[in-house]
Amino acid sequence: MLRFKSIISRIVILHVVAVVITSIFMSLALSWLLSYATDNIHNKAMQEQAVAVAEHLTARPDGNLELNLPLDLLGLYSQPYGRYSYAVIDDRGRVLFSSLTDHVALFPSDAETGDVEFLQNRRGDATVSGASIRKTVGDKTVWIQAGEDLANRDVLIDDIVADFYRNVGWITLPILLVLLAADIAIFRRALRPLRQASEIASQIGPTRTGLRLPTEEIPREVRPLVSAVNHALDRLEEGFRIQRDFTADAAHELRTPLSILRTRLDILEDEQVGRALRQDVEGMANIISQLLDIAELDAFVVDPAEKADLRAVTAEIAEFVAPLALAQGKDIALLGEVDPVWVKGNPEMLGRAIRNLADNAINHTAPGTTVEFVVEENGTVSIFDQGPGVAEDERKLIFQRFWRRDRNKAGSTGLGLSIVQRIVELHSATITVENRLTRGAQFSIRFLAAGDATGKASGE
Ligand SMILES: Nc1ncnc2c1ncn2[C@@H]1O[C@H](COP(=O)(O)OP(=O)(O)OP(=O)(O)O)[C@@H](O)[C@H]1O
Ligand SMILES: [Mg+2]
Incomplete structure (x- = not known):
């Protein structure tokens, strides 16, 4: 057959x-x-x-x-x-x-x-x-x-x-051929919901586990299969949720002993040992907060209607990191657009991405350099530094979890850029890494432009 x-x-x-x-x-x-x-x-x-x-x-x-x-x-x-x-x-x-x-x-x-x-x-x-x-x-x-x-x-x-x-x-032949054409059309129509379901299925992944295949328009004959797939997805989502919750719970649980440790360090007699230990504790606190961010991002869904003023968010982060930069002998400059630049996305998440890039530009560069924040009208934010830059063959590696060039560097967990990448993905944005012609690295994220308050689309 x-x-x-x-x-x-x-x-x-x-x-x-x-x-x-x-x-x-x-x-x-x-x-x-x-x-x-x-x-x-x-x-x-x-x-x-x-x-x-x-x-x-x-x-x-x-x-x-x-x-x-x-x-x-x-x-x-x-x-x-x-x-x-x-x-x-x-x-x-x-x-x-x-x-x-x-x-x-x-x-x-x-x-x-x-x-x-x-x-x-x-x-x-x-x-x-x-x-x-x-x-x-x-x-x-x-x-x-x-x-x-x-x-x-x-x-x-x-x-x-x-x-x-x-x-x-x-005459019977053309009549039957017309019937055949009608049959094909009817069948294609009947299969259309299946095609739509496949489209939805292709969007399901570890980061989007909440999607389910629609069953209303599915032909009754195929519905058991679609329902079974949906039930399987339910179980997978539950498994993912348990894992995410575990990461979040573990990170959360670590916070309490950490703050106890902090207070104990404060009453330590030996000032020098205290300072060194406090730095270690801050490094651990950094890992824990990055892990919490990752766990939160895994479950985060961006509201498509949400928009953010990229300029305002960038200015806020620049202001926030300025004291840290100054403490390390670095300058901060905010350049580019002065008017609001509306992009699609969650302001909190946008801020976290920019914050991580800013931290890198401050932490992975030598003292006496300047970190520049540039916001463009088309929805792009760039962070320029004057550090060693990122070699061509490292540009993929840096986004991997726990990857860092210097494993002994205190407070460096290698999670920051993976968080940035996840936020970029969630917002359908794009990130590029380049080395500046002079010295240092340039990280740019381009977000999707959103209509501004007056309904006029910004960017482009
Ligand atoms: N602006 C930069 N200039 C040079 N190297 C960088 C820069 N940004 C990141 N890197 C390299 O990429 C590695 C990964 O960065 P990532 O932000 O993921 O982790 P991290 O900064 O080490 O730790 P954290 O989780 O605290 O951000 C860094 O350890 C560093 O070696
Ligand atoms: Mg970092």
């Missing part, structure tokens, strides 16, 4: 086979019905002719029969015309009357048993077809035969039957 990958192609192939078979059978059946109907008409006409002849059959006083056909009937059966003929036969098979010149019966008498018989007989090249009826005239039983030479038969009816395929039979 052939296997078809597509249901549509299966339908087309099987339908074509059905169309061919049906059109053959339909034409055969129709032509048979037509010829049956014409035969019936013919038989009836012949029976009527035999009855008409029988009406003019009378018994003479001497017992013999007499046939006095009126003129119109004589014309009908005249030999020059040759189409119709009649004969009257008695019960011993003798021909009493016949319109044929050689005075013979149309059909052999032994074939006649019932009241009415429809018979066919060959006479020379001609085929005579007609009826034979029984009648009792006086005390004699006779058979009146009436027949038609088929070679002379009504041309119109013959043509219809003979040309049936050419004239009528072909």
Whole structure:
């Protein structure tokens, strides 16, 4: 058995086979019905002719029969015309009357048993077809035969039957092809919800576990499969949730011992040891807050209607990190747009991404350098620094969780850029890393522009 990958192609192939078979059978059946109907008409006409002849059959006083056909009937059966003929036969098979010149019966008498018989007989090249009826005239039983030479038969009816395929039979093929086209259209329509469901399914991933396939418009036959997939997704989402919750809970639980540690360090006698330990504790606190951010981001969904003023968010972060930068001997500069730049996204998440980039620009550069924040009208925020930059072969690595160039660097967990990337993904934004022509790195995120308060689209 052939296997078809597509249901549509299966339908087309099987339908074509059905169309061919049906059109053959339909034409055969129709032509048979037509010829049956014409035969019936013919038989009836012949029976009527035999009855008409029988009406003019009378018994003479001497017992013999007499046939006095009126003129119109004589014309009908005249030999020059040759189409119709009649004969009257008695019960011993003798021909009493016949319109044929050689005075013979149309059909052999032994074939006649019932009241009415429809018979066919060959006479020379001609085929005579007609009826034979029984009648009792006086005390004699006779058979009146009436027949038609088929070679002379009504041309119109013959043509219809003979040309049936050419004239009528072909119509079945286009009709069935139209049906086929209709079937394909109906099927495509029925499959459309499945295509839509597949589109949704293709969007489901570890970061989007909340999506479910729609079941309302799915054909009943496929619905069990779709429901089963949805239930499987429910279970997967639950598994993901448990894992996320664990990360969040663990990070959360670590906060308490950490703050206890902080207070204990404060009362430590040895100032120098205290300062060193406090730095370690801050490093741990950093890891924990990054882990909490990651756990939160895993479950975070951006409201598509939400928008943020990228300029305001950037300015706020610049202001926030300025004291940290100054403490490390670095300058902060905020450049670019001065008017609001509206982008699609959650202001809090945007801030976290910029904050991480800012932290990097401050933490991974030498003192005496400047960190620049530039916001452009098209929804791009760039952070420029004057540090070592990021080598070409590291530009993918830096976004991996826990990757850092210097594993011994205190307070460096390697989670910051993975958080940035996740926020970028959530906002359908793009991030690029480049080295500046002079010195240092440039990290740019381009967000989708949102309509501003007046409804005018910003950017581009
Ligand atoms: N502006 C930059 N200039 C040079 N190297 C950078 C810069 N930003 C990041 N890097 C490199 O990429 C690594 C990964 O950065 P990422 O922000 O992910 O982690 P981190 O800064 O080490 O730790 P944290 O989780 O605290 O952010 C850094 O350790 C650093 O080596
Ligand atoms: Mg970082």
